[in-house]
Amino acid sequence: MDIDIGNALDAVAAPGVSREYLDRLDRRVADAHERIERGMADDEFGYAALNLPERVDTAAIRDAVAPLADSEAVLTVGIGGSALGAATLTDALDTDGEAYYLDNVDPAQVSQLLDDLDLESTALNVVSRSGTTAETLANFLVVREAYADAGVDWTERTLVTTGDSGNLRDLADEHDLPVLPVPDGVPGRFSALSTVGLAPAAILGIDIESVVTGASAERESLSGSLYETPAYAYGAITYALAARGANVNVVMPYHETLETYAEWYAQLSAESLGKDGLGQTPVRALGATDQHSQLQLYRAGPNDKLVTFVHARDGPDVAIPSAELEGLDYLEGASLGELRDAEFEATEASLADVGLPNVRIEIERVDAASVGGLLYGMEAATVLAGELYGVETFTQPAVEWGKEVARDLLRGADALDETTSLRVTRE
Numbered sequence: 001m002d003i004d005i006g007n008a009l010d011a012v013a014a015p016g017v018s019r020e021y022l023d024r025l026d027r028r029v030a031d032a033h034e035r036i037e038r039g040m041a042d043d044e045f046g047y048a049a050l051n052l053p054e055r056v057d058t059a060a061i062r063d064a065v066a067p068l069a070d071s072e073a074v075l076t077v078g079i080g081g082s083a084l085g086a087a088t089l090t091d092a093l094d095t096d097g098e099a100y101y102l103d104n105v106d107p108a109q110v111s112q113l114l115d116d117l118d119l120e121s122t123a124l125n126v127v128s129r130s131g132t133t134a135e136t137l138a139n140f141l142v143v144r145e146a147y148a149d150a151g152v153d154w155t156e157r158t159l160v161t162t163g164d165s166g167n168l169r170d171l172a173d174e175h176d177l178p179v180l181p182v183p184d185g186v187p188g189r190f191s192a193l194s195t196v197g198l199a200p201a202a203i204l205g206i207d208i209e210s211v212v213t214g215a216s217a218e219r220e221s222l223s224g225s226l227y228e229t230p231a232y233a234y235g236a237i238t239y240a241l242a243a244r245g246a247n248v249n250v251v252m253p254y255h256e257t258l259e260t261y262a263e264w265y266a267q268l269s270a271e272s273l274g275k276d277g278l279g280q281t282p283v284r285a286l287g288a289t290d291q292h293s294q295l296q297l298y299r300a301g302p303n304d305k306l307v308t309f310v311h312a313r314d315g316p317d318v319a320i321p322s323a324e325l326e327g328l329d330y331l332e333g334a335s336l337g338e339l340r341d342a343e344f345e346a347t348e349a350s351l352a353d354v355g356l357p358n359v360r361i362e363i364e365r366v367d368a369a370s371v372g373g374l375l376y377g378m379e380a381a382t383v384l385a386g387e388l389y390g391v392e393t394f395t396q397p398a399v400e401w402g403k404e405v406a407r408d409l410l411r412g413a414d415a416l417d418e419t420t421s422l423r424v425t426r427e
């Protein structure tokens with residue numbers, strides 16, 4: 001993974017960061033790196049996630065998924081970090097079958113999906129680190145009943161990934177289901193490179209060893225200087241720009257298959273850094289699609305954004321057939337890849353032209369190693385940013401309040417008095 005932060009410097013952008021400030025920040029990066037290395041060495045909660053490339057046991061994952069290798073599809077039931085890492089991998093990379101995710105509680109979607117799936121040939125992958133997440137357990141109960149109704153022994157088609165305790169662990173024990181452990185010290189949103197993200201990828205034939213190799217290369221690059229560590233350069237520049245008013249981070253891959261990556265990063269950043277009035281609001285965008293949708297606002301709306309482009313240098317291409325259409329001479333002899341890349345570079349320049357800070361993250365191609373490196377790099381960037389902000393990167397206390405209240409409502413508690421209604425209806 002390479003990163004170019006030139007368009008976030010104050011010579012180009014406002015808000016922008018001066019070279020002198022970056023040099024000063026680099027000394028704080030050195031301290032933060034020491035803290036991170038210490039946390040990794042002691043396997044402290046959260047920091048332990050950055051050890052995954054050395055620790056993850058891909059052979060054990062392959063053994064656990066072997067009985068499901070004949071599956072034509074994998075239905076993962078999980079939410080947040082228990083789904084998005086896997087979805088990033090299975091959406092980005094070629095798979096031998098279809099990947100489906102139930103990470104929401106929408107009765108219409110669940111019914112439609114279950115009607116459409118051939119459950120006989122579908123592996124059921126249930127993932128919850130805590131083993132107590134309401135959405136995941138409710139969906140699991142609905143799905144397993146659908147298997148039973150279809151006459152399929154769901155216990156033969158199910159793999160569970162969870163912690164040592166919790167309702168999901170109890171259910172797995174009760175039905176003697178195969179269980180992969182969520183590694184100790186790894187928060188859900190940092191678990192893409194563990195059993196959580198890699199097991200469904202392995203069932204679908206993804207080269208998970210290469211994913212880990214790519215992550216290892218990024219781990220090796222961690223050093224005490226942002227100028228030598230792409231991940232830290234990203235963490236540091238997002239922090240510095242947020243402090244200067246870039247409260248929004250638009251993450252805009254230029255490859256359709258990386259769209260889910262932007263979703264994964266949104267959770268990673270928002271839950272890790274959105275604390276104490278700090279953090280950037282992550283926005284998911286897709287190039288070139290959103291050039292024709294959101295770019296107007298990015299270029300001419302409030303100057304409160306960083307745009308992060310994600311681009312692969314190489315990849316498959318398709319020639320555009322010649323048609324000699326009037327005014328479209330520039331397409332003659334060009335390819336779809338060339339058109340996309342020209343649009344990407346033009347968009348980058350158009351934002352620099354109005355002083356909107358933007359950063360380019362570049363990978364070699366959208367393959368297993370590069371995507372593994374991207375996931376690891378962004379995790380390290382987020383941990384570094386958390387150190388610079390001084391927040392508790394690995395907790396998410398603000399998420400818990402709503403969960404408790406929803407549970408109380410289901411148990412029959414009175415309506416809430418925290419909200420106010422001013423309902424407007426048609427006459």
Ligand SMILES: O=P(O)(O)OC[C@H]1O[C@](O)(CO)[C@@H](O)[C@@H]1O
Pocket residue numbers: 079080081082127128129130131132133136188189271396399
């Ligand atoms: O894996 P679990 O425990 O089901 O949690 C799912 C998601 O819910 C959260 O705890 C937030 O509600 C996320 O941090 C996590 O990724």
